[in-house]
Amino acid sequence: MTAPATQRPTPDTTERIRSLRDSKEERVSRTEGWRRRGPLLPALVFTIVVTQVPFLFTLFYSTQSWNLVSPGSRRFVGLQNYVDVFQDSQFWQVAINTVVLIVGTVLISVILGLMLALLLDRAFLGRGIARTLLITPFLVTPVAAALVWKTAMFDPVFGIVNFVLSPFGVGEVDWISRFPLPAVMIALVWQWTPFMMLLILAGLQSMPRDILEAGRVDGAGAFALFRELTLPHLRRFIELGTVLGAIYLVNTFDAIYMMTQGGPGTASANLPFYIYQRAFLGFDIGQAAAMGVVVVVGTIVVATFALRLIFTSFTGKEEAA
Numbered sequence: 001m002t003a004p005a006t007q008r009p010t011p012d013t014t015e016r017i018r019s020l021r022d023s024k025e026e027r028v029s030r031t032e033g034w035r036r037r038g039p040l041l042p043a044l045v046f047t048i049v050v051t052q053v054p055f056l057f058t059l060f061y062s063t064q065s066w067n068l069v070s071p072g073s074r075r076f077v078g079l080q081n082y083v084d085v086f087q088d089s090q091f092w093q094v095a096i097n098t099v100v101l102i103v104g105t106v107l108i109s110v111i112l113g114l115m116l117a118l119l120l121d122r123a124f125l126g127r128g129i130a131r132t133l134l135i136t137p138f139l140v141t142p143v144a145a146a147l148v149w150k151t152a153m154f155d156p157v158f159g160i161v162n163f164v165l166s167p168f169g170v171g172e173v174d175w176i177s178r179f180p181l182p183a184v185m186i187a188l189v190w191q192w193t194p195f196m197m198l199l200i201l202a203g204l205q206s207m208p209r210d211i212l213e214a215g216r217v218d219g220a221g222a223f224a225l226f227r228e229l230t231l232p233h234l235r236r237f238i239e240l241g242t243v244l245g246a247i248y249l250v251n252t253f254d255a256i257y258m259m260t261q262g263g264p265g266t267a268s269a270n271l272p273f274y275i276y277q278r279a280f281l282g283f284d285i286g287q288a289a290a291m292g293v294v295v296v297v298g299t300i301v302v303a304t305f306a307l308r309l310i311f312t313s314f315t316g317k318e319e320a321a
Contacts, residue, residue, distance in 0.1 A: 055296070061289035068283035081290035090266055091274065091291065097181060098270040101252065105188045106245045110238055112189070113196025118226075120197070121204045138194035146258035149187040150176060180260045180268035187255055196241045203237035204230070236310070243306040250299050271295050 062081050066074040085091055120131055137145070153160050156174040176183045207230065215225050253272045256262055262269030262277065269277070271291070279288035 058289045058292050061285055062293050064286045064289075066285040068285060077286070081286045082294070084287060085290050085294060094266055094269050094271055094274040097266070097268065098250070101181065101185060101188070101270055102246050102249045105185050105192060105249055106242050108185075108189045109192040109196045109245060110200075110242060112193045113198075113241070114200050114234070114238070116193070116197045117200040117204055120201055134197060135194045137191050138198075140191065142191065142254045143258055145191050146187055146255040149183070149190070150259045154183055176260055177264065180263065184252075184255050184259055184268055187259065188249065188252065192245055192249075195245065199237050199241040200234055203234045207233050240310050243303070243310055246306070247299070247303055250295070 063076060063078055064074055065077045065081070116134060120127060120134070140148075152158075154175040156162065156172045159175070161175060162170060162172055211229055212225060215229055220228070251272055252270060253276065256268060256270060256273045257276075260268040262273045266274065272295070275288050275291045275295070278284050278291065282288075
């Protein structure tokens with residue numbers, strides 16, 4: 001007897017089997033994905049409730065003319081609050097103050113942080129103690145730091161700054177009244193320099209030492225090594241620190257509130273403090289909400305472009321290499 005011939009599957013059958021297998025694998029991968037994302041859903045719901053729901057209410061209030069000291073004044077005005085915001089000269093002055101505050105604080109913090117990181121990257125006696133002391137300002141509560149600089153440092157009679165500068169002919173200068181915005185910036189630089197230092201120090205310690213040794217063997221000096229090797233390696237870390245610092249400093253309120261109250265006039269006010277004045281001192285909820293929406297949208301736009309630049313710096317060049 002002859003063995004029956006083996007029946008070969010037709011192309012349609014093979015395609016059907018492959019399709020069933022692919023669909024099953026897709027269902028399994030989708031189920032696995034939801035199983036992994038499941039524990040994160042409560043945090044996602046909480047974030048949406050805490051952040052997005054208030055923002056939706058802010059959008060609603062920004063379309064209302066509503067002054068708390070005028071009962072019955074609430075009415076729908078559409079986009080008129082936004083028109084008033086962009087026509088407000090004080091708003092633009094405060095916006096300029098905000099940009100100066102952020103750019104000045106971040107740049108000075110990055111430069112000082114870079115210098116301190118280069119110092120701490122070298123071995124010397126007491127480096128651990130010096131590193132701990134330099135980190136301390138970043139751990140101080142912002143309100144406490146502002147009070148220290150207002151009372152202990154910048155006080156015109158008993159301040160340490162005037163005491164240190166008195167041998168150079170500086171009298172009892174009221175630094176906060178004469179230089180309100182620079183005074184706030186100095187307090188913020190004191191707090192943010194340790195953060196920049198830690199970030200740049202992490203970048204320095206991640207740099208391969210054999211590259212520096214090869215550069216020294218080739219006869220490169222210290223400045224040439226820093227310019228050609230160290231600084232390009234640190235660029236992504238400096239950019240990351242700049243973006244994170246700028247995003248945080250946009251929301252600066254406590255230092256201004258405790259040190260200058262935005263004064264004299266609006267000389268040291270930034271956008272969050274000006275919004276606070278409109279909402280809780282001027283009781284104009286509609287315009288304050290419109291300003292808040294404008295600031296949030298502007299921050300999101302700037303942060304999106306900056307974060308894309310950072311992600312490109314951290315991923316694109318490495319993949320290209």
